[in-house]
Amino acid sequence: MGARGRAEGTGRMGTIGELGEFGLISRLVGRLPAGPAIALGPGDDAAVITAPDGRVTATTDLLVQGRHFRLDWSGPYEIGRKAAAQNLADVVAMGARPTALLVGLAVPPATEAAWAERLYDGLADECAETGAAIAGGDVVGAAEVVIAVTALGDLGGAPPLTRSGARPGDAVAVRGRLGHSSAGLDLFRAGADGPAELLDAHRRPRPPYTAGAEARAAGATALLDVSDGLLQDLGHIAAASGVRIEIDSAAVPVPALLGPDGLRHALTGGEDHAFAATFPAGAVPPAWTAVGRVAAGSGVVVDGRSYGPGGWDHFAS
Amino acid sequence: MGARGRAEGTGRMGTIGELGEFGLISRLVGRLPAGPAIALGPGDDAAVITAPDGRVTATTDLLVQGRHFRLDWSGPYEIGRKAAAQNLADVVAMGARPTALLVGLAVPPATEAAWAERLYDGLADECAETGAAIAGGDVVGAAEVVIAVTALGDLGGAPPLTRSGARPGDAVAVRGRLGHSSAGLDLFRAGADGPAELLDAHRRPRPPYTAGAEARAAGATALLDVSDGLLQDLGHIAAASGVRIEIDSAAVPVPALLGPDGLRHALTGGEDHAFAATFPAGAVPPAWTAVGRVAAGSGVVVDGRSYGPGGWDHFAS
Known part of the structure; x- marks a missing residue:
């Protein structure tokens, strides 16, 4: 790949556009720690995550540049931490144990690949605080940064803790x-x-x-x-x-x-x-x-x- | 809400910005058919989806305006169909049965709410072809349209059909x-x-x-x-x-x-x-x-x- 060779030749990592979609995914996946619930991780059409309860708790949130974070106020590591945290918190708020994250990243191709790596480091570290891990995802080019995180969790045999059970006197x-x-x-x-x-x-x-x-x-x-x-x-x-x-x-x-x-x-x-x-x-x-x-x-x-x-x-x- | 009253007064549905995030989500959720695997649908911190196999197959793809679809070539219904199809196909490609979709929608606030409704109609109709249903999601404002779809599926007790099992002679x-x-x-x-x-x-x-x-x-x-x-x-x-x-x-x-x-x-x-x-x-x-x-x-x-x-x-x- 010509573009990749050029980036390596200058001693820097290069932009996401230079690495290409598959090059970037390969780099990111290589940094991801495995998790106990990941039966089949990134690299196939879909991941397989254990759901011993027989149900899976699932939530999706989008974070958009300029609305949910500002690139001049937050570094990629903190943005990754935040993107993971708000989804993991949703799983915990059901009374479930987080098991896995799927991460979709839309990002301008001129972004340095190192930026995306630090974002994934933040995502993975926040996951690790709950025992979850990143199971898969997608990377695409876009005009602005959008991070789509889906968090999965396991209820361990218990009913979900919803919003509808409060009773007078509580x-x-x-x-x-x-x-x-x-x-x-x-x-x-x-x-x-x-x-x-x-x-x-x-x-x-x-x-x-x-x-x-x-x-x-x-x-x-x-x-x-x-x-x-x-x-x-x-x-x-x-x-x-x-x-x-x-x-x-x-x-x-x-x-x-x-x-x-x-x-x-x-x-x-x-x-x-x-x-x-x-x-x-x-x-x-x-x-x-x-x-x-x-x-x-x-x-x-x-x-x-x-x-x-x-x-x-x-x-x- | 003043903005909502104004939109109703003119007899049209209004823009997503006028409806607001919660107003739009309420409209969209009201149109979603239930699915057999949705144990707890939209409206809480997270959804709960049955995973009778004890594992869940999961995949995420992003579709970005101008890259994966063009608003002048495709209507919202077709874009919804496409966004669902490419994720449902990934689940099927593991040998799993699709159960649920989670949909994150980033969209310019000036977009007509009716556009988002048609997008969700397309997503829901494509889901229905596989027996899956939309379990939840997120809607946020953004400069361009980004659709983040996560599809979940159940393997029915069988091993996943991966990419790694081909043997000479096949x-x-x-x-x-x-x-x-x-x-x-x-x-x-x-x-x-x-x-x-x-x-x-x-x-x-x-x-x-x-x-x-x-x-x-x-x-x-x-x-x-x-x-x-x-x-x-x-x-x-x-x-x-x-x-x-x-x-x-x-x-x-x-x-x-x-x-x-x-x-x-x-x-x-x-x-x-x-x-x-x-x-x-x-x-x-x-x-x-x-x-x-x-x-x-x-x-x-x-x-x-x-x-x-x-x-x-x-x-x-």
């Missing part, structure tokens, strides 16, 4: 950081001067992946991951369960780090991929923070006031 | 149309005057989905779907199996419809999603066409001449 609790990504985004927008922890939180969420197993062990009645903002996402539990969710703002964890708008960030900021759940009264697990209760009725109420439409909408904002 | 056979999409593409490029069957073949492949079950019943030793061109894809079998594949060009089905370049289209044209397989000598099933044989050695040979690198590369072309 406690509402959260696990993981709230508002950090949103506060970090404000810093980036204002010129990126502020606590490194917040900037990092915006680049890369850190979902507490043990939350699913903890919630299940404690008898959680509903569970989800907070992707669009705590109040908006609790609204999904309220709607699916046919209940009203009452939040005490004073109980919501708002570290001083989040600044003067901390409570707003914690209640409406998305993308930290914390978890929110409802538990039978008295059953909130130790690592979780009780923030309210489930009542008869509908909607989400904060300190007695109704919370209306809002939060993050990828089109409206 | 017969090589094909099932389905070859070269039609490629010949149709040439017509589009030249101004779209020619047989409607070829133009339609380029817009929408028609994989013979029974091929997987037929190949398995006949004891196929290797199977794949022809996505990049017969010779290039047979090269994958040759490489994975450590064999040489010899093709007799006179045995390759080349209908007169394909025109003077028919043989080139049939041997190197991709995207028809026909199937190619190797069978023990004498075991080629009735609906398949024997086109050659497996020998000791390496590479792909046509009428005694080696076939070099070529075919379709999304970056090199």
Whole structure:
């Protein structure tokens, strides 16, 4: 291959366009660690992943350059971490154990191949935190970067932890950081001067992946991951369960780090991929923070006031 | 919602940006037929799909506007059909039965919502031909249309039909149309005057989905779907199996419809999603066409001449 020879001759890795689709896939696949659930990995028409439960939990999210990440704010490794995390969190939010990721990457051909390699490193490292591995995927040329991640998981014989099981009298609790990504985004927008922890939180969420197993062990009645903002996402539990969710703002964890708008960030900021759940009264697990209760009725109420439409909408904002 | 009210007031459906992400998802999900394998459909953090085999076959492909389809050549229904077909064919090419699709759609917010609905109609109708259904997905705003499809399937207790089992002495056979999409593409490029069957073949492949079950019943030793061109894809079998594949060009089905370049289209044209397989000598099933044989050695040979690198590369072309 002439293009490949030229790239090697200059001592650099070359662009994705120079390597070609198959050249890049071959490079990326060579870096992927195997996972215990991958019965047949990349290289055939499809992968085969174990699903010992007899069911598979599956979710897909797209991340688009300029909308879900900015190439000037985040490096490829962090973008890979984030793309994997938001899908793995969705699997954990069903009470399932992540097993595998499939990754579709649309990328401008002029992108350096090393950029794609670092992206895959981030994807693979985030997977490893849950025991999952990358089973396969696709790479295509495009005008802008789009990352399509599908995460698969196994329920281990248990029913899925949906959004529809909350009952009046249940406690509402959260696990993981709230508002950090949103506060970090404000810093980036204002010129990126502020606590490194917040900037990092915006680049890369850190979902507490043990939350699913903890919630299940404690008898959680509903569970989800907070992707669009705590109040908006609790609204999904309220709607699916046919209940009203009452939040005490004073109980919501708002570290001083989040600044003067901390409570707003914690209640409406998305993308930290914390978890929110409802538990039978008295059953909130130790690592979780009780923030309210489930009542008869509908909607989400904060300190007695109704919370209306809002939060993050990828089109409206 | 003001934007939604305005769209309704004018009697049209409105753009995706006006509907918003959740409004569009709600519309699309409402149109989706349920499938027998969908234990929990769209609306929670993840879907749950039955995997009675204890393993799941999974594949992801991206289709990008201007590269895999053109909005002026294909309507949304055909694009949906094509996006589903190329992934369902990958599942069938493992000898598995498709169960579910997950669909990520990146789309400019100014796109009419009706366009997305027709795309989903095409995806759902193609699924229905295999017994699969759409289990979930994601919709996000983007500068260009990118469709990310993940297809899942069940092996029914049998081993996957990989690319690595071909043995010297096996017969090589094909099932389905070859070269039609490629010949149709040439017509589009030249101004779209020619047989409607070829133009339609380029817009929408028609994989013979029974091929997987037929190949398995006949004891196929290797199977794949022809996505990049017969010779290039047979090269994958040759490489994975450590064999040489010899093709007799006179045995390759080349209908007169394909025109003077028919043989080139049939041997190197991709995207028809026909199937190619190797069978023990004498075991080629009735609906398949024997086109050659497996020998000791390496590479792909046509009428005694080696076939070099070529075919379709999304970056090199």
